[in-house]
Amino acid sequence: MRDVLSAVVGKTVRQVARLRGGGSALPGLVIEKLDPGFLARVLQRLPYGVVAISGTNGKTTTTKMVVELLEARGLRVFTNRTGSNFSRGVVAAAIQESDLRGRLDADIAVLELDEAHAMYFIDRVKPRFTLLLNVLRDQLDRFGEIDTTAKLLQRIADATTEGLVVNREDRLIAAIGELTRARSGTAVDVREFGLSDALLATFPSDDDFHLSAKPEEVQRQHRPAADVMLLEIGDHEAVFGIDDEEYRTSLKLEGLYNTFNAASALALVRQVLDAGPFVPSTTEGRAAATNAELIAALSEVRPAFGRGEQLVLDGEPLELVLVKNPAGFRLGLASFEAEGVAAMIAINDQYADGRDMSWLWDVDFTSLAEAGVDTVAGTRAWDMALRLEHDDVAVGRVEEDLRAALSAFRSRTPGRPRRIYCTYTAMLELRRALADLTDVEDVW
């Protein structure tokens, strides 16, 4: 009865909020007040339980990959699709997708958990499976320190009941895997995803960045065997190693990070499918997949909005690359060839971006020196311009106002492919501006 009431109240609030043009998390807020147990009850009824995905970089695209891999196996997946990755956003989404009796029409929930809000969530819902991607310097002004973030992720791992997938190339994340293995014995199935030795230098960690060693000298100590390993990266192409076999595939995903995170998605989905539903008979035979089938489904996944998104403006490709911390920016620069592409960088310092600009000084921009940057924009355009000046990167124009900057960038670079590196809120604003000019996909 309680579920019926909560579902009805939530849906009503949602209607009212819509009429007022309110935010998507409002119904969640109301239900959290009225019925704090709603989310746990609804999610824990799902045949395959709850999957949590957390870490600093790549959560949204990885979540999208996992969802699409599971859907390709015929599973109905509930997820926080709007990127509203806070618990109330999850509650709001649950209300939206549940029937009037408070039942979700889904087999499994795959949820992206923001480090800052994960505690609130796991106090209510225990994930059956968890994937931890990485701990990178990100918005230190929100989270304090990297070690603090690592502790938060450890607590998500501790709350996980059956399976944990960790990045063995990330020192802090790998330690969480080892600790969980030592603590839980066989209760929790701990698996790793990783890189071949040859690729390690392509993905230097924050630690490596500050070691005086050259990237090719980067070495790792002994690492556990990886369930899924990224062996090679090409242009929209990758080779994955699974069960001692090599799988070469084309990819629609953009960027090095997404390709590495694809290995994590494969490892997580393999774990989920190996475990099957809580009650084996309900969907038996439907979900099991061969590695080749998983790889085929992966090759079809497109990037989530903003994470290497491709648009078309005036008949030329326009790429949006989200950059929100030093590691992400470094990989963004390494992922995309600078030559022949007009570049714009948009740096905002709203709360969601992080107010502190120090992070820009931990990115090496010399790869842009030859081609230069046409336009620098955003509330902190001048900080960015100052940073580029220190790496002798020529800047064409500095314009704080994003719409004015976009329009200048457009008229200054006719007939050329374009790329915009942007922080989170700059991306949201640019997408709105671009929606007036060209086709912009709905937010995934």
Add this chain to the structure above:
Amino acid sequence: MNDIERELVIVSLYPRDMNIYGDRGNVLSLARRTAAHGFSPRVVDVNPGDPLPETVDIVIGGGGQDSGQGRVALDLAQRAEGIRALADDGVPMLMICGLYQLFGHRFITHAGDELTGIGVLDVETLGGTERMIGNVVLDTEAFGEVIGYENHSGSTQLGPGSAPLGRVVQGAGNAPDAGVEGARTANVIGSYLHGSLLPKNPAMSDFLIGEAARRRYGSFSPIATTPETVLRARESAKRRPR
């Protein structure tokens, strides 16, 4: 009369462990400004266990994770005499955040653990629970208006042997209600400000370079001009919310 062959050695202290708030930006900016004043900068990284170079003209250091700070405190204690001697000899130094704390007498963590510092600055820090985060504007006698960003939970008290770097116009400073920020004893400056600090505050770089040049070569004639980018970045940082 500046000879480009004239070298200045900048020691970057513990870049591997103390690098968290864009401290690399200070090294980059200082080296660039040094060159703009007609000197040839040579940056030497000194990590735990590494010897200090024979010639040291400027020393700068940054902040780190708690885990890195413990390792650094041990190494710093072993070279305390050497660094104190350089400071006494007038070598200009700039220590940000974690190394600011360790250049004081001690840092007592919130849990009650004590990290012993080298006492070059007459300050002492108590770890707190309240984190001071946000854009900061200082009014300083030596460098005019200083603009930076703070993010710390340590509360630093100054003894009579150190003067504050400046008066806080916006932000917290050394402690939640301190009203002042940073510390200075002779040519050694400690501060919580990053952002990074030196790129937007060339007056501070000029002080470090000027003192170093006078000490090593007997004179300093500043020739670097300040690019418009610096002025605009300072203006926009001042306008931003805390």
